[in-house]
Amino acid sequence: MIYTVTFNPSLDYIMHVADFKTGKVNRSDHEEILPGGKGINVSVVLKNLGVNSIILGYTAGFIGAEIEKRVKNYGCTTDFIRISKGLSRINIKLKEAVETEINGSGPEIKEDDLERLFQKLDSIEENDILVLAGSIPSSLPEDIYEKIMLRLSGKNIRIVVDATKDLLVNVLKYQPFLIKPNLHELGELFGVVLSKRDEAITYGKKLIEMGARNVLISMAKDGAILISEDGSVLQNGAPKGTVVNSVGAGDSMVAGFLTGYLKTKDLRHAFKMGIATGSASAFSDKLATAAEVTKLIEVISDK
Numbered sequence: 001m002i003y004t005v006t007f008n009p010s011l012d013y014i015m016h017v018a019d020f021k022t023g024k025v026n027r028s029d030h031e032e033i034l035p036g037g038k039g040i041n042v043s044v045v046l047k048n049l050g051v052n053s054i055i056l057g058y059t060a061g062f063i064g065a066e067i068e069k070r071v072k073n074y075g076c077t078t079d080f081i082r083i084s085k086g087l088s089r090i091n092i093k094l095k096e097a098v099e100t101e102i103n104g105s106g107p108e109i110k111e112d113d114l115e116r117l118f119q120k121l122d123s124i125e126e127n128d129i130l131v132l133a134g135s136i137p138s139s140l141p142e143d144i145y146e147k148i149m150l151r152l153s154g155k156n157i158r159i160v161v162d163a164t165k166d167l168l169v170n171v172l173k174y175q176p177f178l179i180k181p182n183l184h185e186l187g188e189l190f191g192v193v194l195s196k197r198d199e200a201i202t203y204g205k206k207l208i209e210m211g212a213r214n215v216l217i218s219m220a221k222d223g224a225i226l227i228s229e230d231g232s233v234l235q236n237g238a239p240k241g242t243v244v245n246s247v248g249a250g251d252s253m254v255a256g257f258l259t260g261y262l263k264t265k266d267l268r269h270a271f272k273m274g275i276a277t278g279s280a281s282a283f284s285d286k287l288a289t290a291a292e293v294t295k296l297i298e299v300i301s302d303k
Contacts, residue, residue, distance in 0.1 A: 002046060002258065003124060004131040005117075005148075006039035006057035007140060008106040009067050009080075010091045020096045035070045036091055038133035038162060041251035041287060042258075044074045045277060048289050049259045054079050056120055060107035061087035081116050083107045093247075108139045121148060126156045129177070129258060133162040133251065142166070149174035162254055164188065172211035179207065180216040180254055200225055201233055214267070216257060216274060218250055224278075226271040234271050239296045241283040252288045253278030272300050 015028040043053045060083040068078050089104025132145050149171050158177035164185050186203050187194040204215045204227040213229040223237035256277025260270035276297035280288035
């Protein structure tokens, strides 16, 4: 089974405004409301590709109830922990010529809430997959990912970490199965600016030396690079298409990679599946579907 963790899920309230003016009354052309959170995105895309998962995390109040309802409408299985006080967050995404976002803070997660999550995580079994994705709310300890991986160490659980900065670096000693920095995030880890593939490979290999088993580097329109624990390097460009919405593309790449790996145990196929799935989400205003992924994977050449 695959488990995804979204510590601070949201309702994303997306408003499309043609000519936004500050200090004035603006009216949107149309609106959308979607459940948000990196772990949720991974689970939704997994379901679209025919793979079941269980979504863990926290919800609170009527907004939390709506998040859970909308996630279940995608066919996903949830096991959220309900917090008695506060409200899950609403993130406002204003789409115009320049996109503006206002993200809510979410409810306070207390120590006993965290212990309830640990108890759920304790039920994860050998060979299961756990996806830890995204930033963490301020009410949680900064080393929460480390605490989780330490607690689960020795159980032969494949853990995927999609995070940035210290949140990622500090878990490498626990040998995560997969990490997925983008090119900017990879450079940020080492205090450099990266622009070339050979530079990305050099620094990706450093992450392998630091403990990661597989490093998947997303490079937007330039495709991706996969560096595996045996030192092999796979590279592919992205299929051609018009980017409609980049939100969720990275999460989709993770879901595609896991789907491909579970079905074949072949890293090359998993890599191509990841690129196709990330691209399918980027080329659509919704998250990738199986039909879209199948169409794109056929045009990704082997390298």
